[in-house]
Amino acid sequence: MADDVSQADWMKYCSDEGAGTGGDGTEGVETLKFGTTAKTVGAQSPVDGSPGGEMLEVTPTTVVYQAEAMASKSENGTFAIITVKDRAPRGTATESAPIEGGGWQWIAPDGQALDEGDNDASSITPRGFTGGGMVPAGAWAWQTVSFDIGKEQRGGTLVYTDGGGQTFRWKVPGSDAGPELAELRRGMEGNY
Incomplete structure (x- = not known):
């Protein structure tokens, strides 16, 4: 990257989203449409000691952006809250965790990588969408x-x-969207 081009401008004008060129660490990685299911490998060493390494179908379906959620206020200005449907078609499965080198991240349009649950984002547990763990x-x-x-x-x-160390990517809409939108908003009402 040229010294006179900012990271944000490079991402906007030079990177080829979903191309998997490898220069951005995405060689062979396809960006999926939001709402598309990825067939993944479950966690090999679940934190609770249970089995969990079978196939896990992971589908992000809905996104809500809010400055405040469930008595927590965003330190950076906005919470991005995303519903995910996890399905274990064959055997017990669990999502991979950061302790194993896996889990969830947000890559902002300017290229900044943010970890799930940073600041008060970990406190957001909407009713009806509080799964996680073994399926x-x-x-x-x-x-x-x-x-x-x-x-x-x-x-x-x-x-x-x-x-298994494989990475899956979904381009998330820039405004509230998805089939569980009303239910997710209802699930976040109250300060519990």
Whole structure:
């Protein structure tokens, strides 16, 4: 990258989103449409000691952007709250965690990588979307992943690294969208 080009301008004008050129660490990685299911490998060493390494279908479905959520206020200006449907089609599965080198990240349009749950984003647990952990064979569960982002960082890329080290990316809409929108908003009402 030339010294006179900012990272934000390079990402906007030079990077080829979804191309997987490797210069940005995305060789062979495709950016999926938001709402598309990725077939991933579950966590190889779940934190609770249970089995969890079977196939896990991961589908981010809905996004809400809010300055405040569930008695927490965003330090950076906006929470990005995303519903994820996890399904274990064959055997018990669990999402990969950061301690294993996996889990969720938000890549802002300017290229900044943010971890799930930073600041008060970890306190956002909407009713009906508080899954996470083990999903039994043949079952599915809702969960949310939340990020504390700047207002200008809406419309980023959601990234998940699975238990096998493979990375999946979804381009997230820049405004509230998705089929669970009303239910997610209801689930965040109150200060519990």
